[in-house]
Amino acid sequence: EFPGLVVASKQTAGRGQRDNRWWSGTGSLTFTLAIEPPEHLAAGLISIASAVAVCQTVQNFHNQLEPKIKWPNDVLLGGRKLSGILIERIGQAPRTLIGIGVNTNCQIESAPVGNIATSLVQETGLQLPQQRFLLKLLNSLDSWVCRSKPKGIIDTFMSINQFDRGETICVETSRFGTLIGQFVGI
Numbered sequence: 001e002f003p004g005l006v007v008a009s010k011q012t013a014g015r016g017q018r019d020n021r022w023w024s025g026t027g028s029l030t031f032t033l034a035i036e037p038p039e040h041l042a043a044g045l046i047s048i049a050s051a052v053a054v055c056q057t058v059q060n061f062h063n064q065l066e067p068k069i070k071w072p073n074d075v076l077l078g079g080r081k082l083s084g085i086l087i088e089r090i091g092q093a094p095r096t097l098i099g100i101g102v103n104t105n106c107q108i109e110s111a112p113v114g115n116i117a118t119s120l121v122q123e124t125g126l127q128l129p130q131q132r133f134l135l136k137l138l139n140s141l142d143s144w145v146c147r148s149k150p151k152g153i154i155d156t157f158m159s160i161n162q163f164d165r166g167e168t169i170c171v172e173t174s175r176f177g178t179l180i181g182q183f184v185g186i
Contacts, residue, residue: 002095004034007134011101027105027121029130033098033138037145043096046145047072047087048186049153050098053140054083055160060136062124068162071186075102076162080118098141104128154186 008031011024024030037046054075055067067083068076075083086099103119105127111117120128144153163169163183171179 002034002036005031005138006034007031024101025103025106025108025111027107027119028101029104029134030101031099031134033100033141035096035098035145037094037096039094041145041150043087043089044072045150045153046096046098047085048157049144049148050085050087050100050141051075051083052153052156052160053137053144054085054100054102056140056144057133057137058082058120060140061128061133062120062126065120065123067160069157069160070162071157077118077120077123081116082118082120098145100137102133102137104130104133158185 011030051069051073055069058065058067065077070076073085074081083100083102088097090097103117105121106119108117108119108122165184167183169181169183173179
């Protein structure tokens with residue numbers, strides 16, 4: 001049924017972009033939100049708006065942290081992965097599943113992901129109230145995904161993305177191989 005929400009207390013077969021696996025340890029927040037997005041919001045902007053919502057929610061709880069978006073679907077803290085987002089369209093209607101995993105209260109040092117990831121508890125030393133965080137994130141998702149205009153999403157993304165304008169970036173694609181260019185925006 002749309003809209004809908006499924007929250008997992010434990011995830012054993014999470015997946016990310018291009019069928020990569022997503023690790024979520026005990027204390028992680030993983031959920032899928034099923035929505036019918038506004039018609040004016042292109043599919044690619046849903047991922048960006050969702051990442052902006054995660055960043056905003058993290059800063060609401062810990063204003064000293066500066067999460068960055070690694071386009072198109074990761075949120076980083078200090079260059080390490082804090083959150084992953086997977087967007088999937090289903091059926092003929094513009095029904096969309098927004099899958100989000102956030103490393104909130106999990107211990108990364110025992111994870112199979114090595115030092116490429118971090119968690120909020122490791123960054124702050126404080127346990128996060130999961131339900132409050134989820135409610136704030138859902139409110140932020142409603143605001144960014146369902147109510148924001150594309151220009152507002154893009155402008156906010158540009159202010160909190162991982163790259164500086166003019167920076168040389170390298171992108172691995174399955175279709176074209178490795179692409180190198182300058183980041184100028186979206």
